[in-house]
Amino acid sequence: MGVMRIGHVNIRVMDMEAALKHYQNVVGMKTTHKDAKGNVYLKCWDEWDKYSLVLTPSEQAGMNHVAYKVEKEADLDMLKQRIEAYGIKTEMLEAESLPFVGRMLQFVLPSGHDMRLYAKKECVGTDVGSTNPDPWPDDLRGAGAHWLDHVLLMCEMNPEKGINKVADNTRFFIEVLGFFQTEQILVGPGGAIQLASFLSCSSKPHDIAFVGGDRPGMHHLSFFLDSWHDILKAGDIMAKNRTRIDVAPTRHGVTRGETIYFFDPSGNRNETFAGLGYQAQRDKPIITWTEEQAARGIFYHTGVLDESFTTVYT
Amino acid sequence: MARIGKKGIPAGCLNGGCGVCKVVIRCGTVRKAGAMSRAHISEEEETQGIVLACRVMPVSAIDLDVIGKMKKAVTRTLWGGNAV
Ligand code: FES
Numbered sequence: 217m218g219v220m221r222i223g224h225v226n227i228r229v230m231d232m233e234a235a236l237k238h239y240q241n242v243v244g245m246k247t248t249h250k251d252a253k254g255n256v257y258l259k260c261w262d263e264w265d266k267y268s269l270v271l272t273p274s275e276q277a278g279m280n281h282v283a284y285k286v287e288k289e290a291d292l293d294m295l296k297q298r299i300e301a302y303g304i305k306t307e308m309l310e311a312e313s314l315p316f317v318g319r320m321l322q323f324v325l326p327s328g329h330d331m332r333l334y335a336k337k338e339c340v341g342t343d344v345g346s347t348n349p350d351p352w353p354d355d356l357r358g359a360g361a362h363w364l365d366h367v368l369l370m371c372e373m374n375p376e377k378g379i380n381k382v383a384d385n386t387r388f389f390i391e392v393l394g395f396f397q398t399e400q401i402l403v404g405p406g407g408a409i410q411l412a413s414f415l416s417c418s419s420k421p422h423d424i425a426f427v428g429g430d431r432p433g434m435h436h437l438s439f440f441l442d443s444w445h446d447i448l449k450a451g452d453i454m455a456k457n458r459t460r461i462d463v464a465p466t467r468h469g470v471t472r473g474e475t476i477y478f479f480d481p482s483g484n485r486n487e488t489f490a491g492l493g494y495q496a497q498r499d500k501p502i503i504t505w506t507e508e509q510a511a512r513g514i515f516y517h518t519g520v521l522d523e524s525f526t527t528v529y530t
Numbered sequence: 531m532a533r534i535g536k537k538g539i540p541a542g543c544l545n546g547g548c549g550v551c552k553v554v555i556r557c558g559t560v561r562k563a564g565a566m567s568r569a570h571i572s573e574e575e576e577t578q579g580i581v582l583a584c585r586v587m588p589v590s591a592i593d594l595d596v597i598g599k600m601k602k603a604v605t606r607t608l609w610g611g612n613a614v
């Protein structure tokens with residue numbers, strides 16, 4: 217199936233100047249484009265397409281849409297059919313509806329989030345190029361994030377009313393978009409409620425994640441770093457810049473990822489994520505975290521989950 | 531103001547986006563120190579002294595009530611005994 221990876225996320229920011237300072241100086245992205253409407257487009261040094269983050273000036277925080285890249289133009293037509301056969305309406309947005317991007321298939325996830333698929337985006341190359349490249353460029357800033365790695369979306373969950381958008385999204389991603397489940401958190405009698413779900417479309421432990429909350433929203437967007445040492449350094453950079461850190465360097469049980477949670481100047485949660493944990497494969501047994509160990513799945517060292525984890529998001 | 535942790539004001543993003551620090555100023559004056567998400571504070575609410583505590587600075591002694599709160603019920607039951 218055609219989905220390769222996360223392509224970009226479009227988030228709302230309330231103070232563009234502060235947002236740019238954050239994503240450039242702390243995360244380490246570079247601005248590659250600004251449009252007439254005031255949107256700013258940025259990329260990480262190790263990404264080759266024109267941008268992976270679109271900042272939209274707004275009076276509120278949160279996510280406008282998330283887009284994944286498919287391999288071929290024909291995948292868009294095939295997926296359009298499959299998504300509609302599943303009962304979800306789609307719209308094919310014409311090329312350049314977003315700058316430098318070909319036609320985009322737009323639809324709303326069962327959880328209510330706006331999702332897009334596209335096959336073409338202008339390729340500008342990584343900052344080290346493709347001919348005899350150095351392992352890293354000389355002008356790294358801040359954390360020097362390699363790439364936008366994944367998003368975690370908060371999905372409505374109300375077991376009494378039988379609402380579980382985590383499970384609904386999971387089914388859609390597996391049956392229609394061709395993702396596979398790597399890990400999950402199951403709670404309730406007999407583990408009947410899928411409270412959190414981690415899905416891959418590559419060999420990474422997750423390319424998207426869903427967690428239950430009482431309203432839909434964006435929990436975080438995550439940037440990839442190489443190693444635990446890079447996580448430590450990223451923490452130093454956040455301290456230097458007085459970035460609001462949510463969760464100091466630690467490890468997730470789920471995905472084995474090494475992590476920092478922090479907030480951008482509009483309160484959108486970011487993550488720096490290191491370590492590919494393990495190789496995700498379609499035939500690998502699904503990892504399940506039980507209700508008693510759910511908090512350890514999220515924060516492995518302490519096994520303590522602050523209530524802000526499922527309450528604070530945009 | 532939320533950063534001080536007074537009056538049991540929940541602290542989340544501290545950047546005006548998440549809304550958990552929503553309070554109503556009963557008396558006294560505050561100065562706005564940054565953007566507050568319209569998803570959490572409407573223009574009308576703002577005129578009534580309803581603000582995000584993380585985005586205001588007290589100018590005088592103030593009295594306030596907390597409106598926003600961390601939702602305990604859902605996390606407590608669904609995330610098992612380890613959630614706090
Ligand atoms: S703590 Fe998030 S809006 Fe104040």
Ligand SMILES: [Fe+2]
Nearest residue numbers: 368438487489
């Ligand atoms: Fe993450």
